[in-house]
Amino acid sequence: MSENHNNEEVLIEGIAASPGVALGRAVVYLQKQLDVPCYDLKDDQLESELERFDQAILETRAEITQIRDKIANSLGEGEARIFDAHLLVLEDVALLDEVTAEVRNNKKNIEFCYDNVAQRYISFFQSMEDEYLRERVSDIRDVSKRLLHNLIGMKNVNLGHLAAESIIISEDISPSDAADLDRSKLLGFVTDAGGKTSHSVIMARSLRIPAVVGTHDATKKIASGDNILVDGHEGIIVVNPSQSRLFQYGKLATERKKRDDTFNSFISEPAHTLDGASIELMANVDGIQEMEHARNMYAAGVGLFRTEGIFLRHHGYPPESVQYEEYRSVVEAAEGQAVIIRTLDVGGDKIIGDENVKEDNSFMGSRAIRFCLENVDIFRTQLRAILRASMHGNVKIMYPMISGMDELFQANAVLASVKDELIEEGESFDEKIEVGVMIEVPSAATIVDLLAAQTDFLSIGTNDLIQYIIAVDRLNDRVAHLYDPAHPAVLRTLKSIIDGAKAANTPVSICGEIAGDPVFAGILLAMGADSLSLTSSLLPEVKYFIRQIKKSDAQALVREIMRINDSAEIVEKLKEFRQNALGELA
Ligand code: PEP
Ligand code: MG
Numbered sequence: 001m002s003e004n005h006n007n008e009e010v011l012i013e014g015i016a017a018s019p020g021v022a023l024g025r026a027v028v029y030l031q032k033q034l035d036v037p038c039y040d041l042k043d044d045q046l047e048s049e050l051e052r053f054d055q056a057i058l059e060t061r062a063e064i065t066q067i068r069d070k071i072a073n074s075l076g077e078g079e080a081r082i083f084d085a086h087l088l089v090l091e092d093v094a095l096l097d098e099v100t101a102e103v104r105n106n107k108k109n110i111e112f113c114y115d116n117v118a119q120r121y122i123s124f125f126q127s128m129e130d131e132y133l134r135e136r137v138s139d140i141r142d143v144s145k146r147l148l149h150n151l152i153g154m155k156n157v158n159l160g161h162l163a164a165e166s167i168i169i170s171e172d173i174s175p176s177d178a179a180d181l182d183r184s185k186l187l188g189f190v191t192d193a194g195g196k197t198s199h200s201v202i203m204a205r206s207l208r209i210p211a212v213v214g215t216h217d218a219t220k221k222i223a224s225g226d227n228i229l230v231d232g233h234e235g236i237i238v239v240n241p242s243q244s245r246l247f248q249y250g251k252l253a254t255e256r257k258k259r260d261d262t263f264n265s266f267i268s269e270p271a272h273t274l275d276g277a278s279i280e281l282m283a284n285v286d287g288i289q290e291m292e293h294a295r296n297m298y299a300a301g302v303g304l305f306r307t308e309g310i311f312l313r314h315h316g317y318p319p320e321s322v323q324y325e326e327y328r329s330v331v332e333a334a335e336g337q338a339v340i341i342r343t344l345d346v347g348g349d350k351i352i353g354d355e356n357v358k359e360d361n362s363f364m365g366s367r368a369i370r371f372c373l374e375n376v377d378i379f380r381t382q383l384r385a386i387l388r389a390s391m392h393g394n395v396k397i398m399y400p401m402i403s404g405m406d407e408l409f410q411a412n413a414v415l416a417s418v419k420d421e422l423i424e425e426g427e428s429f430d431e432k433i434e435v436g437v438m439i440e441v442p443s444a445a446t447i448v449d450l451l452a453a454q455t456d457f458l459s460i461g462t463n464d465l466i467q468y469i470i471a472v473d474r475l476n477d478r479v480a481h482l483y484d485p486a487h488p489a490v491l492r493t494l495k496s497i498i499d500g501a502k503a504a505n506t507p508v509s510i511c512g513e514i515a516g517d518p519v520f521a522g523i524l525l526a527m528g529a530d531s532l533s534l535t536s537s538l539l540p541e542v543k544y545f546i547r548q549i550k551k552s553d554a555q556a557l558v559r560e561i562m563r564i565n566d567s568a569e570i571v572e573k574l575k576e577f578r579q580n581a582l583g584e585l586a
Contacts, residue, residue: 016235303533368401448500462512
């Protein structure tokens, strides 16, 4: 909740996660424990505070009535009666008068005063002998919670239908929240938790909206309705930005636009270095809605189709026909270019429900291919849909989270059996469909020779690989500073994977977020990666950068940084390289 009620500027810092600047109205979407704020009011703020109270009562009344009617229709009037009692509590004149008096006398904010009065009522009823009156305690608790939620701007925000263009402020945005989000009205978001590779951040990048994460306490410093500026380049949020701040940002926006225009002007050119080396730049997508942009950015196909978005948007496991249509639409939109469809990567933070539940240590649990091999029916349905979609273009299948040969063999056995089934049914599919695996677990990274010998291609998922190599949860803001792509262990592992793939003549790509960072793109090209797959919005800058460098210089840089033991020094070298390549555009 905002501590800033005098229209003063407040600066909040976090991790710059998705570039861009947004200015707009904050909508606070809280999910966890209610934290009732307490702050002083000036005399001239008392009336508007009481108006806020009236408004919250109206909203709460409408909500309770709506639930009441729904329950009455589905379960009957008897079951709905409890909500009549809630309405009586909400509009209890004695309680409301007490709250109003408390605001006027104590000059504290309405949430604090209401909570105080409600707590007094709860203690009073709790001490009653009469059982009926004692039971009123839970009514008061429920109603006060609902009203406080409305005052603070909590969960009852419907993320799927935002009332107006908004910047969402939340403790965290889970992949299922992200799947439901009303993308048309979302200007940007800020979360207390999260790191640079949280799935909500990946979504923000694909939507080309700013995101600042890992702020620890933005939800306590920003209130719904606050005017805020989110700077996703620098990882800053400004509450109540001043005129001079807005002016300064206006100037920056003009400069950034010039820079973007330069990058965009080369978008249709090939991704060639100055000394003639080339690399394929493909797109990461999570559905048909991203294909138009990917095509406009001249992506050389889809290097990673994250299929779990389809499952999250359907809140379950869609039938084969639904999946087939989704895959087919993407494959057709790619017009003959390759589309690498990754099989379901559920688990970790992506919870669909029923078979798939949140586990302790979920990133090390029944995730991705492990889940699919445990739930073969779900896996088979998806493979059938992918295989059938393969008739409409150039489809490849990719298994996520492979940690050993046995998983690959088991997955391939299911695939072979699904193919047999389709043949028996007379269904056609690409019988030579290529199959690859993601290298995102350290055990897979150390057996690249074995995996490469049994697959058509490899794709390095650095988002997970980094979290597993350094043992740093990619979503945990407390350890986000340890999540370091320039860690010598990460660079050595990347080099050894690429060397292993080259030795086996197996194409290797990188589809984690580092592929969208120009300097990393440069060193991955130098190490020998055949392609990079990245969020389409980052394609222009990466392509421009590659066109400004020589592979031989990038190779020299790789040799140099591989000898450095301190990642901060490595980052300096990378920045220097970037500066030399981009000049004033860096
Ligand atoms: C990765 O781990 O790098 C990756 C691309 O997969 P995701 O981010 O979906 O886990
Ligand atoms: Mg991954």
